[in-house]
Each structure stands twice: as structure tokens, then as C-alpha cells.
Amino acid sequence: MTVSPESYVALSAVLFFIGVVGVIARRNPLIMLMSIELLFNAANLALVAYARAWVNNTGHVFAFLVITVAAAEAAIGLAIVTMTFRRSAHVDVDEVSALRG
Amino acid sequence: MIVFGILALVLIASAVFTVTAQKPVYSVVGLLANFIALAAMYLTLQAEFLAVMQIVVYSGAILILFVFVIALLSSGTRPFEVGPDKAPRILIPALAIAVLTLAGLTVTALHTPITVVSTATTNGTTGDANAFGSVANFGAALFTTNLLPFEVTAFILMVAVIGVVLIAGDATPGAVEGRRKKRRPGVREPIVKALRQAQDDNG
Amino acid sequence: MLLLLIWLFPLVGGVLLWAFGPQLRSWAGPIGSALIGVPFVAAVMLWGDATTGAGLNLHLVSWLSGWAFGLQLDRLSLVWTLIITGVGFLIHVYSMGYMDGDRAYARFFAYMNFFVFAMLTLVLSDNVVGLLVGWGLVGLASYFLIGFWFERPSAVAAARKAFVMNVVGDVGIMFAVFIIVAKVGSIGYADIFARFATAFTQQELFLVCLGLFIGCAAKSAQIPLHTWLPDAMEGPTPVSALIHAATMVTAGVYLIARFAPLWSASADAQELVGVIGALTAIAGAILGCAQWDIKRILAYSTMSQIGYMIMGVGVGAYDAGVFHFLTHAFFKAQLFLGAGIVIHALANEQDVRRMGGLWRRLPFAFIAMAVGVLAICGIPGFSGYFSKDAVIYGALVTGHPWLYAVGVITAGITAYYMFRLLFVTFLGAYRGEVDPSDLGIRHPELAGTAASSGHHPEEEEPHHHAPSWLMSVPVGILIVPSILIGWLDAGGANAPWQRFFAGFFPRVAEVAPPLGELASTGLVLAVVAIGIGVAYVRYGTRAAHAGAVARLRGETIHMPRVLVNAYYFDAAYDALLVRPARAVGAWFVRVFDPHVLDAAVREVAISAQWLGHLFRSFQTGLVRAYALSLAFGVVCVVAYYAFAFGVGR
Numbered sequence: 035m036t037v038s039p040e041s042y043v044a045l046s047a048v049l050f051f052i053g054v055v056g057v058i059a060r061r062n063p064l065i066m067l068m069s070i071e072l073l074f075n076a077a078n079l080a081l082v083a084y085a086r087a088w089v090n091n092t093g094h095v096f097a098f099l100v101i102t103v104a105a106a107e108a109a110i111g112l113a114i115v116t117m118t119f120r121r122s123a124h125v126d127v128d129e130v131s132a133l134r135g
Numbered sequence: 136m137i138v139f140g141i142l143a144l145v146l147i148a149s150a151v152f153t154v155t156a157q158k159p160v161y162s163v164v165g166l167l168a169n170f171i172a173l174a175a176m177y178l179t180l181q182a183e184f185l186a187v188m189q190i191v192v193y194s195g196a197i198l199i200l201f202v203f204v205i206a207l208l209s210s211g212t213r214p215f216e217v218g219p220d221k222a223p224r225i226l227i228p229a230l231a232i233a234v235l236t237l238a239g240l241t242v243t244a245l246h247t248p249i250t251v252v253s254t255a256t257t258n259g260t261t262g263d264a265n266a267f268g269s270v271a272n273f274g275a276a277l278f279t280t281n282l283l284p285f286e287v288t289a290f291i292l293m294v295a296v297i298g299v300v301l302i303a304g305d306a307t308p309g310a311v312e313g314r315r316k317k318r319r320p321g322v323r324e325p326i327v328k329a330l331r332q333a334q335d336d337n338g
Numbered sequence: 339m340l341l342l343l344i345w346l347f348p349l350v351g352g353v354l355l356w357a358f359g360p361q362l363r364s365w366a367g368p369i370g371s372a373l374i375g376v377p378f379v380a381a382v383m384l385w386g387d388a389t390t391g392a393g394l395n396l397h398l399v400s401w402l403s404g405w406a407f408g409l410q411l412d413r414l415s416l417v418w419t420l421i422i423t424g425v426g427f428l429i430h431v432y433s434m435g436y437m438d439g440d441r442a443y444a445r446f447f448a449y450m451n452f453f454v455f456a457m458l459t460l461v462l463s464d465n466v467v468g469l470l471v472g473w474g475l476v477g478l479a480s481y482f483l484i485g486f487w488f489e490r491p492s493a494v495a496a497a498r499k500a501f502v503m504n505v506v507g508d509v510g511i512m513f514a515v516f517i518i519v520a521k522v523g524s525i526g527y528a529d530i531f532a533r534f535a536t537a538f539t540q541q542e543l544f545l546v547c548l549g550l551f552i553g554c555a556a557k558s559a560q561i562p563l564h565t566w567l568p569d570a571m572e573g574p575t576p577v578s579a580l581i582h583a584a585t586m587v588t589a590g591v592y593l594i595a596r597f598a599p600l601w602s603a604s605a606d607a608q609e610l611v612g613v614i615g616a617l618t619a620i621a622g623a624i625l626g627c628a629q630w631d632i633k634r635i636l637a638y639s640t641m642s643q644i645g646y647m648i649m650g651v652g653v654g655a656y657d658a659g660v661f662h663f664l665t666h667a668f669f670k671a672q673l674f675l676g677a678g679i680v681i682h683a684l685a686n687e688q689d690v691r692r693m694g695g696l697w698r699r700l701p702f703a704f705i706a707m708a709v710g711v712l713a714i715c716g717i718p719g720f721s722g723y724f725s726k727d728a729v730i731y732g733a734l735v736t737g738h739p740w741l742y743a744v745g746v747i748t749a750g751i752t753a754y755y756m757f758r759l760l761f762v763t764f765l766g767a768y769r770g771e772v773d774p775s776d777l778g779i780r781h782p783e784l785a786g787t788a789a790s791s792g793h794h795p796e797e798e799e800p801h802h803h804a805p806s807w808l809m810s811v812p813v814g815i816l817i818v819p820s821i822l823i824g825w826l827d828a829g830g831a832n833a834p835w836q837r838f839f840a841g842f843f844p845r846v847a848e849v850a851p852p853l854g855e856l857a858s859t860g861l862v863l864a865v866v867a868i869g870i871g872v873a874y875v876r877y878g879t880r881a882a883h884a885g886a887v888a889r890l891r892g893e894t895i896h897m898p899r900v901l902v903n904a905y906y907f908d909a910a911y912d913a914l915l916v917r918p919a920r921a922v923g924a925w926f927v928r929v930f931d932p933h934v935l936d937a938a939v940r941e942v943a944i945s946a947q948w949l950g951h952l953f954r955s956f957q958t959g960l961v962r963a964y965a966l967s968l969a970f971g972v973v974c975v976v977a978y979y980a981f982a983f984g985v986g987r
Binding site: 057058127 | 961
Binding site for chain 1: 173180184189200238242268277280284298302
């Protein structure tokens with residue numbers, strides 16, 4: 035038997051909140067970035083599931099674009115991390131608080 | 136059904152491992168497992184091209200980038216999160232509420248039927264050039280209907296590349312200071328300055 | 339083209355002298371004078387064109403339909419143009435002597451040229467808007483020139499007063515223009531006169547005339563807007579001669595004469611103007627008897643004479659009113675310039691009580707002043723005789739016996755105070771060395787004496803000097819028309835003046851006068867003779883000269899308060915307008931500003947500050963806190979869509 039689209043969407047939601055927890059709870063920027071990749075993937079899973087359910091490959095195209103943007107995001111995020119923590123022993127985003135008002 | 140169950144378990148377990156790992160390198164491994172499982176999941180959804188892209192772009196490019204950065208910072212194997220947690224106190228209850236809400240949504244989503252246009256496993260087997268989700272099918276959609284978003288994405292990637300070069304190009308504090316007298320203030324100087332200021336402020 | 343030249347030359351002069359005054363130095367005077375003299379010659383050359391038919395028209399620009407701006411030189415504006423440029427030229431020449439050595443020599447001529455330009459704009463414009471522009475600009479020029487010696491607070495106050503009062507008049511004219519534009523739909527004189535009869539109801543016509551007359555009253559110092567004119571004597575004497583005697587103050591006469599068709603159609607407006615004119619004439623004359631400052635005496639006499647003119651044009655005797663303007667421009671300019679010679683010679687002494695016996699020292703000034711006095715009193719043969727008689731008799735012919743009576747009485751009073759001025763100033767013994775308190779001058783600083791005025795700071799010691807030829811020649815030239823110009827109107831209907839204006843003004847219904855013209859002249863002359871006689875007995879006899887000091891002292895002390903205070907007009911304005919305005923202002927300062935306006939601003943600032951503090955607390959600088967807010971927002975959005983659109987349905 036086939037798996038219902040609802041299952042895919044529910045799985046996507048679970049992955050999404052695991053990612054959210056990762057972003058919020060962890061202090062290592064690298065793990066935060068990886069959690070963000072998890073978020074993208076969760077979203078992509080939902081998109082592909084809906085595309086399959088409605089037989090509309092616009093969902094695929096959108097997921098492809100998300101992958102592209104994720105690549106760009108990862109590159110820039112890692113560049114910032116590299117520059118910020120090049121000399122620092124501790125890698126902790128809480129140390130970067132220049133935006134404090 | 137069984138395939139979906141196994142893949143779902145792998146996905147969730149690897150995601151949890153990624154988020155909770157003690158060292159970034161472990162996280163990368165967890166993430167790799169997650170990406171591969173997701174690619175397999177795409178195959179069950181007849182998104183062949185996306186499955187391939189998932190492997191190539193995520194596992195092949197992005198994860199390698201992470202690994203490089205970890206190696207570069209040489210902090211990937213060290214324990215971290217040793218300092219005091221500066222997160223606001225509201226974080227824990229807020230997190231709880233967010234998790235509960237998302238959990239509620241998940242449950243609701245499971246009980247909400249999605250109108251399915253066609254549940255048939257499509258005509259033909261995977262590998263059929265004109266089947267839904269095949270490379271030909273996907274390429275036609277990408278280069279006709281969605282050409283403009285595609286081009287815009289190319290532009291975004293270009294901007295990202297330029298940005299990365301500017302931000303991480305040659306921004307060691309010593310290098311900047313050594314050349315400051317000879318150079319006009321460039322685009323990245325303010326950013327570098329702000330971030331170094333932040334470092335100084337915090338320790 | 340010549341017309342454009344007449345109009346623009348003074349403007350060029352004004353700008354040139356204003357911009358390059360310091361570089362031009364002593365050339366400023368000759369250049370300024372020449373730029374007035376050339377337009378005079380040009381105006382004379384245009385005499386033929388201006389007097390044929392409707393005159394000369396020059397279209398400049400069109401704006402909306404009915405809004406065509408242009409210049410117009412017809413017989414009425416020709417008279418004014420000739421006086422403005424002709425007398426103006428003589429006064430410019432005179433000023434070269436009078437203002438010699440003043441620090442702001444070039445600035446003076448720049449203002450004078452600017453004034454002439456403004457006045458020409460007023461009289462040459464062929465539409466009401468141009469007239470209003472000129473009307474405002476002459477007020478501005480007058481403001482500049484009254485406040486010319488701006489180091490003196492009194493001059494600044496006088497300038498401000500004149501300007502404010504003139505603006506009251508400008509507003510009156512503005513409303514008249516509004517009504518005209520709304521009803522007639524055009525601003526050109528020709529259109530207005532062609533259509534006003536059908537466009538206006540009688541009430542609207544009266545309102546238009548009233549608005550215009552408010553302007554006249556302010557500019558021509560008619561009651562109750564006259565109080566600025568005596569104060570305006572703070573300006574240099576040539577300014578008083580040009581602006582506050584010869585030209586600007588007669589703009590009201592021009593305005594009424596220009597709008598003669600409107601006035602002739604509105605009996606109420608005529609009545610109002612006639613009464614106000616007569617009232618001003620007699621009130622000014624009576625005040626002239628109570629003044630000791632030579633220029634203020636002349637100022638009140640100007641006010642009184644303009645009252646005559648306004649009365650003349652008001653009752654419908656337009657050509658008589660305009661003729662009185664013409665003669666008055668000459669003899670009053672001459673009187674002022676003669677007074678200027680006296681003031682200049684006595685180092686800015688203006689109080690006649692401290693003069694006396696000057697005919698020996700300043701015989702030329704004496705002759706000039708005497709001719710002017712004879713002319714203003716209407717002695718037969720002199721110019722005033724013809725014009726004033728025409729105005730007074732015009733009131734009778736048009737059926738206003740009461741105005742006629744007032745005119746006759748005013749003529750007698752005029753004779754009295756003018757001869758008093760002449761006797762006190764030029765006859766008897768010189769009283770300059772007498773202690774001011776012996777003459778009853780309690781506050782020299784308020785009486786226009788040289789002891790305090792000092793408007794030539796470079797003249798430390800009062801020293802007397804003879805008039806330079808630059809000052810005497812213009813006065814000498816002015817003597818001729820002061821005597822002779824009146825003969826233009828000699829000879830009844832065939833007189834040159836009558837032929838000049840034949841058919842120009844609307845005719846007014848005449849009534850059979852109860853007195854013949856000759857009998858009326860005799861009556862006026864008798865009254866004038868009485869006035870001269872009284873002045874002679876009081877100030878002219880040998881006995882009067884002997885006891886002059888004691889007599890002047892007594893008169894000063896016993897002068898009726900109501901006259902010294904000029905009928906309390908200033909006090910009334912102070913009580914009715916200034917004090918309430920100040921009270922309202924004080925209330926605003928004390929209550930409204932701090933507790934409403936400032937408070938509002940302050941509260942806004944405090945709110946912004948408070949909000950800033952609030953938002954500042956969100957900016958923790960912790961990336962994870964931002965991520966949390968973001969997640970919270972996502973949860974909210976997802977929840978909204980889930981519950982609003984889909985889940986569970």
C-alpha cells in the first residue's frame with residue numbers, strides 16, 4: 035500500500051522542530067548552521083510530498099531553488115563563522131553580541 | 136510502507152543526533168546520514184532528479200564545506216559550550232511552547248486528509264523519460280515556466296560568491312592592519328571592524 | 339518701447355545702486371538722478387500719444403483668460419508720471435546736496451529709485467493686480483525710507499507703523515480685487531469699466547468702492563488711518579517731500595480718479611469718501627495749529643490738503659481733485675525742500691520754537707517757503723488759489739453744501755497755521771540760544787530738537803551751513819510751477835486743464851449753486867484773510883516778536899491736551915488693538931505655549947524615548963534570542979493559517 039501524504043507532512047514537521055530546537059538551544063555556530071540545513075530539508079520534504087500528491091512538479095522546481103539558496107546560505111554563514119572565530123578557542127555565538135542595544 | 140517507516144526512523148534519529156552531538160564532526164556525520172535518507176525518501180516520492188541533487192549538492196558540496204571549516208577552525212574536535220549560558224530565561228518556556236505547538240500541528244496534520252489527485256505509482260517504472268518527476272519532466276518545468284526564478288537564483292548565487300570572497304577573503308586582523316596604511320578603506324573594513332569590536336568587547 | 343523705458347529705468351537704477359553702491363561712491367547720486375530724469379524726458383515725448391483717444395497701451399504678458407498684464411499711459415497716468423519723474427528728479431538732485439556725507443548715500447538713492455519704480459508700476463499698470471503690486475511696493479519703499487536712519491528707534495517704530503497701516507489698506511484693495519475678479523472675470527481696467535454696470539449689484543459696487551477706499555485711506559492718510567503720516571517725518575526730508583507729500587500719499591486720489599466710473603455709479607461711496615475727505619481736511623488743519631515741529635506741521639498740512647483732494651474726487655469733481663494734486667505736488671515739495679534747507683542749515687533743528695529771525699540768514703529759504711505758503715493758502719495768482727477753489731466750489735456744485743462749508747473753514751485754518759509757521763520761523767529774533775525750558779519744551783527728546791535727534795552722527799557740533807547750489811537750484815525751479823501752474827485752469831471751460839481732461843471723467847449731475855463762483859471765491863478769500871490776520875496779530879507784529887519767548891512758552895503749556903495727543907487716535911489704537919493683542923500674546927506665552935504646544939512636543943519626545951527603551955530591551959545581541967523570536971513568529975503564522983484555513987475541516 036502507498037503511504038499517505040499526511041505521513042510525509044507530519045515527518046516534515048517533526049524534522050522541522052528538531053531543527054528549530056537545534057538552532058535555539060545550541061551555542062555552536064556550526065551546529066546551528068547544520069540545524070538550519072535540517073530546516074531546509076524539512077521544508078523540501080513537504081514540498082516534494084505535496085508535489086507528488088498533486089502531481090505538479092512546480093514543487094520540485096521550488097525544492098531545487100531551496101537547495102540552491104541553502105547552498106548560498108551555507109557558504110555565507112560559514113564565511114562569517116570562519117572570519118569571526120578564526121582565532122577564538124571557544125566557538126560560541128553568545129560571545130558575538132555587537133548588536134546589543 | 137515499510138520503506139517509509141525505516142527511512143523516517145533513520146531521518147529522525149540522525150536529526151536528533153545532529154542536534155545533540157557534542158562535537159561538530161559528529162554532527163556532520165549525523166547530517167550525512169540524514170541527507171542520504173532524505174534522498175531515498177525523495178525516490179519513494181518519484182523525485183528522481185531531486186534525489187540526485189540532494190546527494191550531489193548537500194552531501195557532496197555543503198557537507199564538505201562544513202568539514203573544511205571545522206578543520207580550518209581546528210575547533211571541531213574540542214569540547215564546546217563551556218561558558219555560561221547567556222540565553223534569556225524565557226528561552227526554556229518559549230521553547231516548550233514552540234515544541235508543543237509544533238507537536239500539536241504534527242498531530243493535526245496527520246489527521247487532516249490531503250486531497251490527492253493521483254495516488255497511482257504513475258505510468259511506467261522509474262527511468263521512463265517522460266514520467267512525472269523524471270529529469271526530462273523536471274527540466275521542462277525549470278526552463279520554461281520557471282525560467283525567471285531560475286535566473287534570479289543564479290544571480291543570488293553570484294552575490295553569495297562575491298559576499299563570501301569579501302567577508303572571508305583575507306580578513307585576518309593582522310593582514311588588515313598591516314595593509315591599512317596603503318589601502319583606501321574598502322567595503323569590508325566596516326564589517327571587519329564591527330566584528331572585531333564585538334570580539335574585543337566580549338573578551 | 340519708450341513706455342517700457344519709463345517703467346524700467348528706475349528699477350535698473352535701484353538694482354544698480356543697491357548692488358554696486360559702495361563702488362559707485364559719489365556717482366550714486368548723479369546716476370540715480372539721471373535714471374529718473376531720462377524717464378521724465380521720455381514721458382514728455384509720449385505726451386502726444388498719451389493724450390489722443392484712450393492713450394498708449396503696451397501689452398506685456400497674459401496669464402489666464404482675463405489676466406492680461408500691460409502698461410497704459412493715458413491722460414490720468416500721464417499727469418502722475420510727469421509729476422513722479424519730474425518732481426522726483428528735482429528731489430533727487432536736491433538729495434545730492436542734502437544727503438552729502440551720509441554714510442548710506444548710495445543706499446538712499448537705491449531706495450529712492452526703487453520707490454519711483456514702484457510708483458510708476460502703480461500708475462502705469464492697466465489692471466487692478468498690477469495696481470495692487472505697485473500699491474504694495476510703494477508701501478515697502480516707504481518703509482525702507484522712513485526707517486532709513488535705522489539706528490534711531492523712533493525711525494524704526496515709525497517705519498513699522500507706516501507699513502502696518504499701509505498693509506491694512508492693501509488688504510482692503512485686495513478684497514476689492516477679489517470681488518472684481520469674481521464678478522467681472524477680468525482684471526483689466528477696460529473690461530471692468532465696460533462690464534461693471536451689469537456685473538455688480540449696488541451693494542457689491544459699494545463693497546468694491548469701500549475696499550478700494552480703505553486702501554486710499556491708508557495710503558493717503560485719511561481718517562482713521564492717518565496716524566502714520568506725522569510719524570513718517572522721521573525719514574530724511576527729501577523723502578518727506580517726494581513720498582509723503584508729492585507722490586505716494588496722493589495714490590489714493592489716483593485710485594479714486596482711476597475708478598471714477600465706479601464711484602460715479604455708487605452714490606453711497608461718493609458720500610462716504612466726500613465726508614471722510616472733508617473730515618480729514620479740517621482735522622489735519624486743526625492739528626497743524628498745535629504742532630511745533632516744522633516737518634510735522636507740514637505733514638498735517640499734507641494730510642489736510644489730501645483731504646481736499648479726496649473730497650474733490652469723492653464728490654465727483656475729479657478734474658479739480660487731480661488738479662489740486664498737481665499744484666500740491668509742486669508747492670508742498672517746495673515747502674518741504676525749503677524746510678529741509680532750514681533744518682540742514684540749523685544742524686537738524688526741527689522745532690520752530692527754537693528758530694526765528696531766519697529770513698536774514700536764509701533769505702532764499704524764506705522766499706521759497708513764503709511762495710509755498712502763499713500757494714497753499716490760495717492767494718490769488720498762486721497755484722493753490724485755482725485748484726483749491728475748484729475743489730471747494732466743486733463740492734457746492736455737486737450738491738454738498740456742508741462739505742463746502744467745511745472746505746471754506748479749513749481754508750481759513752490753513753492760512754492761519756501756515757502763516758504762523760512762516761512768522762515763527764523766519765521773523766522776530768533767533769531763539770536758538772534760548773534755554774529750551776524757557777520755551778516750554780519739557781522733553782527735548784520728544785520735540786524733534788537737534789539736541790537729541792542727531793541723525794547725522796558725523797556732525798558732532800551743530801554748525802550752520804549755507805545751502806549748496808544742489809539744494810537751491812531744485813527749489814528755485816519748483817518756485818516757478820508753484821506760482822504758474824495754476825493758470826492752466828484759468829479761463830473757465832476753455833482752460834487748458836479743462837480741455838486736457840475733456841470727456842475723460844464721467845460727468846456728475848450738477849445742481850444750481852446757491853452762490854456764484856465769484857461770490858464763493860470772495861468768501862474763501864475773506865476767510866483766508868481772517869486766518870492770516872489772526873496769525874499776524876499773534877505772531878507777526880513787532881509786539882509779538884518782542885514777547886515771543888514768553889508767548890511760545892505759554893502756548894506750549896496751555897495747548898489743549900486733545901490736540902497735543904492728536905485726538906487720542908494713537909491712544910485709542912493702543913487701547914483697542916495693541917493692548918488686547920499684547921494680552922493675547924502674553925496669554926499664549928504664559929499658558930498656551932508651555933502647556934499646549936511645548937507640552938505636546940515634549941510628550942511626543944518622551945513617548946519616543948519610552949518606546950525606544952522598550953524596543954531596546956529586545957535587542958539583546960544574542961543570536962539565539964533572535965532565532966527564538968523568529969521561531970515564535972513562524973509558529974504564529976503557521977497557527978493562523980492552520981486554524982483559519984485548513985486543519986480540521
